[in-house]
Amino acid sequence: MNTEQDRRRFMSLAGGGFVGSVGMQWAGAASADPQEPDLIVYNAKVHTVDNATPMAQAFAVRSGRFVAVGSNDIKSLAGRRTQSYDAKGAMIVPGFIDAHNHGGGEGLLYDVLVGNPYEVELVSIDSIVSKLKAKARTVPPGTWVEGFFLDDTKLKDKRPLNVHDLDKATTDHPVAVHHRGGHTTFVNSKAFQMAGITKNTPNPFGGTYDKDQNGELNGRVTDRAQVTLEKFGARETFSPAQKEKRVLNGVAFISKKFVQYGLTTVHHNEVGVLEAMQEQRLRGNLLHRVSYEVNGDLLEAMIRTGIESNFGDEWIRLGATSEHTVDGSLSERTMAMSRPYIGISPPYKGNLTETQDDLNAWCERVHRANIRLNCHANGDVAIDRTLTAYERALKLYPRLDSRPKITHCSMINDELLRRMKAINVVPAMFSTYPYYNSDKFHFYGEEMMRHMIAFRTMIDAGIVPAAGSDFGPGPFAPLMAIQAMVTRTGWNGETWGANQKITLDEAIRVNTLNGAYNAREENDKGSVTVGKLADYVILADDLHIVAPSKIKDVEIVRTVVGGRTVYQA
Numbered sequence: 001m002n003t004e005q006d007r008r009r010f011m012s013l014a015g016g017g018f019v020g021s022v023g024m025q026w027a028g029a030a031s032a033d034p035q036e037p038d039l040i041v042y043n044a045k046v047h048t049v050d051n052a053t054p055m056a057q058a059f060a061v062r063s064g065r066f067v068a069v070g071s072n073d074i075k076s077l078a079g080r081r082t083q084s085y086d087a088k089g090a091m092i093v094p095g096f097i098d099a100h101n102h103g104g105g106e107g108l109l110y111d112v113l114v115g116n117p118y119e120v121e122l123v124s125i126d127s128i129v130s131k132l133k134a135k136a137r138t139v140p141p142g143t144w145v146e147g148f149f150l151d152d153t154k155l156k157d158k159r160p161l162n163v164h165d166l167d168k169a170t171t172d173h174p175v176a177v178h179h180r181g182g183h184t185t186f187v188n189s190k191a192f193q194m195a196g197i198t199k200n201t202p203n204p205f206g207g208t209y210d211k212d213q214n215g216e217l218n219g220r221v222t223d224r225a226q227v228t229l230e231k232f233g234a235r236e237t238f239s240p241a242q243k244e245k246r247v248l249n250g251v252a253f254i255s256k257k258f259v260q261y262g263l264t265t266v267h268h269n270e271v272g273v274l275e276a277m278q279e280q281r282l283r284g285n286l287l288h289r290v291s292y293e294v295n296g297d298l299l300e301a302m303i304r305t306g307i308e309s310n311f312g313d314e315w316i317r318l319g320a321t322s323e324h325t326v327d328g329s330l331s332e333r334t335m336a337m338s339r340p341y342i343g344i345s346p347p348y349k350g351n352l353t354e355t356q357d358d359l360n361a362w363c364e365r366v367h368r369a370n371i372r373l374n375c376h377a378n379g380d381v382a383i384d385r386t387l388t389a390y391e392r393a394l395k396l397y398p399r400l401d402s403r404p405k406i407t408h409c410s411m412i413n414d415e416l417l418r419r420m421k422a423i424n425v426v427p428a429m430f431s432t433y434p435y436y437n438s439d440k441f442h443f444y445g446e447e448m449m450r451h452m453i454a455f456r457t458m459i460d461a462g463i464v465p466a467a468g469s470d471f472g473p474g475p476f477a478p479l480m481a482i483q484a485m486v487t488r489t490g491w492n493g494e495t496w497g498a499n500q501k502i503t504l505d506e507a508i509r510v511n512t513l514n515g516a517y518n519a520r521e522e523n524d525k526g527s528v529t530v531g532k533l534a535d536y537v538i539l540a541d542d543l544h545i546v547a548p549s550k551i552k553d554v555e556i557v558r559t560v561v562g563g564r565t566v567y568q569a
């Protein structure tokens, strides 16, 4: 408490005192070139997300960081080399931070996309089948034909995709259409045949082979049952050179997309792209900053060699682990809850995908290596299990301010909140879902939605929730996220859990400073503050003035990272 107050007081002195005397102190110094700003932005409505000076008119940038924030007097700091930018009254916010994102640029560039990754768009089952048919013509029989970005509630046909639809695409190839949520897949008969799965095959641990009313396989496969199917069939192969090119192109592509929407930092849950990110950085094509969330070989190597979270620099830094999955999905209705889903019989309470003992062991090992914990837990049962493992690990190896992360942390209650607060869990919660997935919330109902994606409750409890789009599962546009948090109203006009609305200023903070806090980068990022990295976004309209239902349509005029413009409308 005291440290925080001291820090605030210090910042307000530094900020306020500096700006008040800016003309006198710095006009003389301006001739001394090393002190000269590279850039001065003035006539702006800067929403700083810094409590000490919430609003500013101008700021100066030198060597990629803010060196002055305050009134238009800052213009007097300009030297001969200083560039000036007249914002003409535009609103400027700190660069947006996405605290949970799967990136996946390679897939966006090269895969069959059966849905729209970025916006709400309804598609027909016919269009999906014809895309898969076309793909099947390009690969040998027995090779998987896959479609991505299916959203079961964005189908014009208003019925689920099934095994018969996919048999129309091809019977010579196994077909898999992956739900964008990542926890369910729809397959054809060939896929079941190759895996030897019939209607009599029992469900594996942590997953299901779903049936129709007649007890026949309907093609939907959930959570860990997907793994069984993936073991069979051939896949398209690429030479090392082809693969390298695909990954590199993917990184450049997604980086461009991110900054186009105003993201300046993204927490990447991705495997195998770290090298490509570094290469594209050298080539000048990495436009956003990366908190790289690790698993697999990289996590093992870190544990073995003693590399800890936050190793790296302000462009690419090792973050928490990637999400260690404890239960199923919110959007695909497989998350592990204490109460059964509405309208499903026999009663179904979702999938837990990890035993308590395995989870305890994993958390202990990772936390002991001082790598930040991060588990995927949606339902209250999964969050309880995750907290049990976190509490145990922190007790065995106490560390100051370890900030274990929970990805999604969707369904909470008072007891879970109390336990989260006690060990300062940092949640990365679904950001765009209340807008994008409002068509799925009737599966939970209003009573449950009042406790779901609970930004209001979290903030009131003194927890620091960040925005995690979970892209691909959710679109990543930060302005869509802000609109969702402020209105809790979806694209279809439905409002669910309105008690969880937060104010516009809170939503901006969740999408900026809280994202920095989530990765322990709040001293470098998340607000327009002297000393921090000059990452910011210029908006065409003041978000305080546009109708809340139009926030997502506000144009991003410019995205700037480290003082360099990386996107311009």
Ligand SMILES: [Zn+2]
Pocket (backbone or CB within 6 Å): 100, 102, 269, 323, 470
């Ligand atoms: Zn995820």
